[in-house]
Every structure is written in C-alpha cells, then in structure tokens.
Amino acid sequence: MVNLLSYFCIGVGIVFWFWGTFPLLGKRSLLFKLHSLSVADTLGSMSIIFGLLLKIPSEWSLLILALISLAIWNTILGYVLAYCSTTGGQND
Amino acid sequence: MNLLLIAMILALLIPMYEAWQDEDIWQKMLAFASIATKTSVMILVVSVLRDDWMIGVTGVIILSVGNAGLMLLAHVIKRVNDGVM
Amino acid sequence: MIDNYITAIVALLPLAAIMLTVQVNPYNALVIRGILGAVAALVYAVLGAADVALTEAMVGTMLSITLYAVAVRSSLVMRLGVLQDGQSEAKPIPDTASPLIEKLRAVARKYHLRLELVPYPDRQSLNQALLEKEVHVTCVAQSSPLETSQPYQTMTRIRRLHDIFQTELSALTTLTYLTPPTSGEQ
Structure with missing residues (x-):
C-alpha cells in the first residue's frame, strides 16, 4: 500500500515536470514560462522527494533537508531570475 | 523504478533542446535552472534506488549550492546587460 | 552489469x-x-x-x-575615446555624434563587444591616450568642415577594428589607421 502510494507520488511529480517544462518550448513571454516552470518544477520535485521518503523512511533526515532547501531556494531563485531579467530587459 | 528514471531523462531532454535552439540568454538561464533542479533530484532518486547515503548527501548539497550559483550567475549577467545597454 | x-x-x-x-x-x-x-x-x-x-x-x-x-x-570591451562637451561633467558624449555612437554600438554588439565611452578634455590628451593604449578607438569631429558628408574622424590602432569599420561605417566617418610607433609590440 505504501509502496503503491510512493509510486503514485513519483508519477505525479514526473507529470508535473512535463507539464511545467512543455511551455518552455513555446513562444510565450519569459515571465509566463518562469511562472509555470518554477511552480511545476518545485511542486513536482517535492512530490518526487515525498515519494522517495515514503519508499525509504530510513533516509528521512536527508530527504527532509532536500525538501526544505528545494522549497526555499527554488522560490527565491524564481524571484531573482524575474528581477534580473525584467530590469535587464528595460535597458534593451 | 527504472522506467521512472527513463521518464525523468526524457523530461530533462526538453529544457536541453530549449537551451540549444533559443538565442535569448534569459531563456537559456531558465532552461539551466530547470536542468539544475532536475539533475539533482535525479541524483537523489538514484541514491534512494541504491540505498546509498553518500550519493544522497552529494545530491542535497548540489541541490542547494547549484541554486545559489545560479543566482550569482543571474546577477553577473544582469550587470553585463546593463553595461551594454 | x-x-x-x-x-x-x-x-x-x-x-x-x-x-x-x-x-x-x-x-x-x-x-x-x-x-x-x-x-x-x-x-x-x-x-x-x-x-x-x-x-x-x-x-x-x-x-x-x-x-x-x-x-x-x-575583456570583450571596446574603449572609445571622445572629446568632452564643454565643461559639463554630466554629459561627456557630444549630442551631435550620437548617430555615429549608435552605429558603433550596433557594430560592437554584432561582434559581442561592449562599447565604453571614455571622455577626454582636449584633442591632445585624446591622441596621447590612443598612443598609450588606454583606448582602442578615438572619435572626434572633423577640424576643417569642408566635407559635409563625413563630419567625423575616427582613429584606431587595431588592424582588425579598422577592417571591420571600413566595411560597416565608411559612410558616416573618415577612418584613419594609426600604425603603432614602436613596431613589434603588437
């Protein structure tokens, strides 16, 4: 049962990855791509790591650390990229 | 589990193609950010797959430090673009 | 396996x-x-x-x-020496030269270079800076305005830049290639 749930979580995470990465190929604006990419990537990665956590609970400290750093760093990275790209674009 | 890893590699190929064909540097940076996250999560998956603590620690460190390096690079590139105007 | x-x-x-x-x-x-x-x-x-x-x-x-x-x-920078416009410190770029500057910037961007303007107070220090390799290119208004079609004079000491400029902006300015006085250093 737990094994099935963990596979489900990892599968959902990979679906999120594809869902967030496919808009990257289109001709949309940078901020639209950044939004979809950061949201879907972070949520998908967190879902995958949660699935791994269910699979092997003995490595919980490592995986919790990965979850926390993923949530914090990726959010900040999204903000930094948006800030840098918009102020750089105005001067063009 | 192997199948899941193959699917992850396929998901990794999309931003690589994007980084190759798009000329705008910020689009490339986006693809780079995506690839950095995906590779470190893949390292974590492999570590759990093999039940190997060493690779797991490496994956977590790469996950957090890679993001920090990315922010640094973003700021440097912003300065470069400001200089060109 | x-x-x-x-x-x-x-x-x-x-x-x-x-x-x-x-x-x-x-x-x-x-x-x-x-x-x-x-x-x-x-x-x-x-x-x-x-x-x-x-x-x-x-x-x-x-x-x-x-x-x-x-x-x-x-390292990928092209330093352009210009004359300072009067005594105002805030505006070192002469306004009349702006189409040429824009053109130079476009050319530099094509070769992934960055254009940096270095203002100098008079013509003599400008030439001195070019000789002492402080700047790569100098750009001044023509001293005798006889040829109205080419109101600027551009000087460079780098052969490659001279070649590029000759094809790109011979309509806007006269070009002079300054041979380095001490040969063998380049």
Whole structure:
C-alpha cells in the first residue's frame, strides 16, 4: 500500500515536470514560462522527494533537508531570475 | 523504478533542446535552472534506488549550492546587460 | 552489469558537450557550460564518484562560470575615446555624434563587444591616450568642415577594428589607421 502510494507520488511529480517544462518550448513571454516552470518544477520535485521518503523512511533526515532547501531556494531563485531579467530587459 | 528514471531523462531532454535552439540568454538561464533542479533530484532518486547515503548527501548539497550559483550567475549577467545597454 | 538508465544518462554528457561547442556568443556558451556541469555532476554521481560530482558542481559549475563571466565581461570591451562637451561633467558624449555612437554600438554588439565611452578634455590628451593604449578607438569631429558628408574622424590602432569599420561605417566617418610607433609590440 505504501509502496503503491510512493509510486503514485513519483508519477505525479514526473507529470508535473512535463507539464511545467512543455511551455518552455513555446513562444510565450519569459515571465509566463518562469511562472509555470518554477511552480511545476518545485511542486513536482517535492512530490518526487515525498515519494522517495515514503519508499525509504530510513533516509528521512536527508530527504527532509532536500525538501526544505528545494522549497526555499527554488522560490527565491524564481524571484531573482524575474528581477534580473525584467530590469535587464528595460535597458534593451 | 527504472522506467521512472527513463521518464525523468526524457523530461530533462526538453529544457536541453530549449537551451540549444533559443538565442535569448534569459531563456537559456531558465532552461539551466530547470536542468539544475532536475539533475539533482535525479541524483537523489538514484541514491534512494541504491540505498546509498553518500550519493544522497552529494545530491542535497548540489541541490542547494547549484541554486545559489545560479543566482550569482543571474546577477553577473544582469550587470553585463546593463553595461551594454 | 550496466542498467539501461545509466547508458541513457551517460549519453546526455556528449550531447551537452556538442551543444556547448556550437555556441557563438560567449555568454550563451557560459550558460551552456553550466548545463554541461550539471549533467556531468549527474553522470559522476550515478557512476558512484560522489566526490568528483561534488567538485564538479562546486568548482566547475559555480566558481569557474562566475569567474569566466567576469573575465569575459572585462575583456570583450571596446574603449572609445571622445572629446568632452564643454565643461559639463554630466554629459561627456557630444549630442551631435550620437548617430555615429549608435552605429558603433550596433557594430560592437554584432561582434559581442561592449562599447565604453571614455571622455577626454582636449584633442591632445585624446591622441596621447590612443598612443598609450588606454583606448582602442578615438572619435572626434572633423577640424576643417569642408566635407559635409563625413563630419567625423575616427582613429584606431587595431588592424582588425579598422577592417571591420571600413566595411560597416565608411559612410558616416573618415577612418584613419594609426600604425603603432614602436613596431613589434603588437
């Protein structure tokens, strides 16, 4: 049962990855791509790591650390990229 | 589990193609950010797959430090673009 | 025994390397180098070399790319010496020269160079700066305004820049190639 749930979580995470990465190929604006990419990537990665956590609970400290750093760093990275790209674009 | 890893590699190929064909540097940076996250999560998956603590620690460190390096690079590139105007 | 996924992951490495070698713009190449570093770290970790992967991520991806970005930024620059407009410190660029400056900037951008304007108070110090290799190119208004079609005089001491300018902006300015006085130094 737990094994099935963990596979489900990892599968959902990979679906999120594809869902967030496919808009990257289109001709949309940078901020639209950044939004979809950061949201879907972070949520998908967190879902995958949660699935791994269910699979092997003995490595919980490592995986919790990965979850926390993923949530914090990726959010900040999204903000930094948006800030840098918009102020750089105005001067063009 | 192997199948899941193959699917992850396929998901990794999309931003690589994007980084190759798009000329705008910020689009490339986006693809780079995506690839950095995906590779470190893949390292974590492999570590759990093999039940190997060493690779797991490496994956977590790469996950957090890679993001920090990315922010640094973003700021440097912003300065470069400001200089060109 | 080698699993299927290891083969697929290792195959990503030459792919990223080929992507890196076909890049023309140095900044784009730096970003692709970061992607190559991330993929390489993944390959090393999957093959079991955790220390090598860690070094690749720290030094190869983070440190070297940042240092290279700074180095490329400070080396790919074309310094253009101009005359200061009157006594006003705030506006060193003469307004009348702006179409030429714009054109120069466009040409420089085509070759991934950055244009940096260096103001000088008078003509003599401008020439001195060109001789002493403080600037690469100088641009001044023509002293005798007889030829109205080419109101500016551009001087350079670099053969390659002279060749580029000759094809790109011979309509806007007269070009002079300054041979370096001490031969063998270039």
